Amino acid sequence: MSERVLRLRRRYVAVRCYPNELPPEQLWEAVRLIFVKLFGELALAESGLRRVKSRRHKDLLIIACYHSWLPKVLAAITLVKNINGLDVSLDVITVSGTIRALRRRIVATRC
Amino acid sequence: MEGKEYKEAAEMGVAHKIEVVRKRVVEARSRIDVLQAMRKKKPREIYAVAPKTREAFLVAARDERVDTIIIHEDLAELDRHILKVLKNFLELPLDTIFKALDDDSVLTRLVNILQVVAAEELPLIISSGASLPERTRSPRQLAAILAALGIEQVKSLDAVSSIPGQILDRRRAVK
Numbered sequence: 471m472s473e474r475v476l477r478l479r480r481r482y483v484a485v486r487c488y489p490n491e492l493p494p495e496q497l498w499e500a501v502r503l504i505f506v507k508l509f510g511e512l513a514l515a516e517s518g519l520r521r522v523k524s525r526r527h528k529d530l531l532i533i534a535c536y537h538s539w540l541p542k543v544l545a546a547i548t549l550v551k552n553i554n555g556l557d558v559s560l561d562v563i564t565v566s567g568t569i570r571a572l573r574r575r576i577v578a579t580r581c
Numbered sequence: 582m583e584g585k586e587y588k589e590a591a592e593m594g595v596a597h598k599i600e601v602v603r604k605r606v607v608e609a610r611s612r613i614d615v616l617q618a619m620r621k622k623k624p625r626e627i628y629a630v631a632p633k634t635r636e637a638f639l640v641a642a643r644d645e646r647v648d649t650i651i652i653h654e655d656l657a658e659l660d661r662h663i664l665k666v667l668k669n670f671l672e673l674p675l676d677t678i679f680k681a682l683d684d685d686s687v688l689t690r691l692v693n694i695l696q697v698v699a700a701e702e703l704p705l706i707i708s709s710g711a712s713l714p715e716r717t718r719s720p721r722q723l724a725a726i727l728a729a730l731g732i733e734q735v736k737s738l739d740a741v742s743s744i745p746g747q748i749l750d751r752r753r754a755v756k
Contacts, residue, residue, distance in 0.1 A: 488714065507682070508729070541734070544725030548718050551679060557715040562722055 479537040482522065482572040484530050484563040485547055492553055494521070494531040497560060500553045501533065505546040519543060522569065527576055530563070540565065602627055602749060606651065609637035619646040624755040627748065629672055632656065635663075642667040648748050649706060652694055654680050654687045659697045670748060671703060674710035675718060678726060695730050705732070706748070707740045 487497055498521045506514055517539035522532040535543045547560050563579055566572035587603050594601035604627040607618040615630060615637055622628055629649040632638035635657035641647045642663055649672035657663070673695075681688040698705050707727055711717045720741035727737035 504682075541725045541728035544722055545729035548722040548726055549678065549682060551716070557713070559715050559717060561719060 478518065479567065480518065480534055481537045481540045481543075481565055481567060482569055483533045483535070483540075483543065483547070483565050484527070484572055484576050485533065486530055486561050486563050488559045488561060489556075490529065491556070492558065494528070496553055497531040497550075498533070500550045501531070501543075501546055501560070504549050505543065508546060508549070509542060513539075513542070517543065524573075526573065530576065531560075532569075532572065537567075602752075604629055604648075606631060608633060609641060610634055612636050612640040615640045615644060615647070619644055622646055625752050627752060639663060639666060642669060645669070648752070651677075652691070653677050654684070654690070656690075656694065659694055664697075664701060664703075667703065670744060671698065671705045673705060673707045673727075675708070675716070675723070675726075676710055692730065695727075695732060699732055699736075702736075704744050704747075705736075705740050706744050707737075 485497065485501075502514070502519070505517075505519060509517075516536075518534065518536045519539070520534050522534050524530065524532050533543065533547075544562060547562060550560050551557065564572060564575040566575055587601070591601045605622075606629045607614070608631045609615045609618065610633045615632070618628065618630070627648045628646065629651050630637070630641040630647050631651040631653050632641050633655055638650070638657045639662070641650050643666040645668055647669050649670045652671055652673045654677060673691075677687075677691065681691045697703070705727070707723045709716060709718045709723065724737040724741045727740055728734050732740070
């Protein structure tokens with residue numbers, strides 16, 4: 471049986487847009503562009519940055535990355551200020567180590 | 582924030598048990614600009630100075646009536662003469678970081694300043710400096726920017742928590 475040599479811890483970040491008018495695809499594209507601008511293509515690959523699609527929370531952007539890259543990913547999220555000519559603020563709702571806990575925390579913050 | 586808006590915000594703050602403090606930002610081109618602004622200052626007000634020249638920077642750095650010195654794109658170099666007299670806190674507004682993203686020379690300058698801040702362990706705060714809701718960011722997100730720019734994680738969290746608290750305490754202590 472094969473054994474995983476390196477297990478990288480992940481973090482999942484739930485992001486909400488203010489004003490709430492833009493689809494998560496556009497938010498993701500903006501975050502990705504800022505991340506590449508700041509840290510480069512290599513960092514994009516090393517950070518394991520990707521979008522997680524969620525059927526339950528269609529209005530939110532959920533991003534996954536490796537835990538050591540979290541401050542840089544949060545910085546990229548914070549530095550998004552304009553999408554398609556619209557001034558926006560991307561607010562981090564919660565950060566978690568598993569998708570399940572993230573969903574639970576999203577529900578808790580919305581109650 | 583104008584007088585009327587400030588009063589409204591202060592009243593809302595009282596209702597929610599939050600103290601609202603007004604901060605004034607002064608652009609200074611010379612030593613006289615800094616000194617004149619400080620003469621008008623009420624003891625408990627928070628004053629941030631954006632020095633446009635090295636002369637204004639030196640005066641703002643050593644005048645204890647100044648609360649924070651704003652890091653902007655035209656700020657003079659943080660050399661040993663300034664470091665020797667620096668008594669006040671440095672403030673990095675989000676606007677400067679946005680400008681740095683659009684201009685490589687500003688980014689280089691900003692990173693150089695932050696390298697000196699990290700090496701000399703200078704007290705730094707970060708603020709969104711926003712007057713519109715679209716420009717505001719949460720404290721943890723602001724701290725993440727400093728961490729991404731090379732400031733230690735603990736110090737970047739201090740920049741949005743204990744250091745702003747120290748500034749407020751310093752003003753509250755003034756009689």
